[in-house]
Amino acid sequence: MTDEAWRDQLRSRGQRVTPQREAILRALSALPHPTPESIHAALVAEEPGLSLSTVYRTLAVLQELEIVSHAHIGSGPPVYHLVERPPHIHLSCLRCGAVVSVPVESAAGFTRDVAASTGFRIDATHSAIYGVCAGCGTIGP
Amino acid sequence: MTDEAWRDQLRSRGQRVTPQREAILRALSALPHPTPESIHAALVAEEPGLSLSTVYRTLAVLQELEIVSHAHIGSGPPVYHLVERPPHIHLSCLRCGAVVSVPVESAAGFTRDVAASTGFRIDATHSAIYGVCAGCGTIGP
């Protein structure tokens, strides 16, 4: 999504385009798995005085407009990302906390089977799945 | 797991058996998807003065001993349960909040594929997966 695109999307929905919102959208496309805090930390340099509450409020607005989405990773803060990116599942390492992404198609068979047997329609992009990453797995059990 | 079993398991690992711990273990086997708070709420009647910190500390100990496990459901508090074989995956409905369980084998193909392609070894029992349950799915999109 280009700068133009979200500007239009914001304005057409009665939302204002502010320097803070532009900065947050830039951070969202630049950072790999940003949390509200990491977005704030990454931006205080270029946008001095940017408050954490603005980050939270902006993320809420962008979510409402379906420009961004978020996933919960363990007990920690959620990670946000632009929706245009190919949908992916977050895998969170129980040992080192690393977050690995895999395309949703990886779970296609699983979601199909569950839907067939229980009627539950899984959307695997909204939550992280735990496990042990390749690096940590080679060290111990 | 019987009362005897966890008593032994606690003592054999150098942990003490206290009325509070017994009460918490009873609550874990009685309540469907208990959170630390709901365990505390359910026990204050029979164990007056039981503190929330004790619930948290006991759950941490029981987790360490692999007597209980927990799963994160959305941004809310985690739900705990006794480690049962067969292990379950928790599916959480985004509409009504219902928690549906499916055997971990449902995801066997998915976990195998991910391990093969990324080396990440998934343990799907540690996190809830979002979606829309059968009941809610029949009403709308």
Place this chain on the structure above:
DNA sequence: CTGTGTGCAAACGGTTTGCAAGACT
């Protein structure tokens, strides 16, 4: 000019921790 968005600081809910008193072994 109007009303929305912002910064600040304080409130909030869930969780953790320091400490002294208490209880299990």
Place this chain on the structure above:
DNA sequence: AGTCTTGCAAACCGTTTGCACACAG
């Protein structure tokens, strides 16, 4: 008796909110 566990209260972290000012439209 000695050490682990508890209760209490305060600290803590991520998030939300109330308010007055700033600024996009």
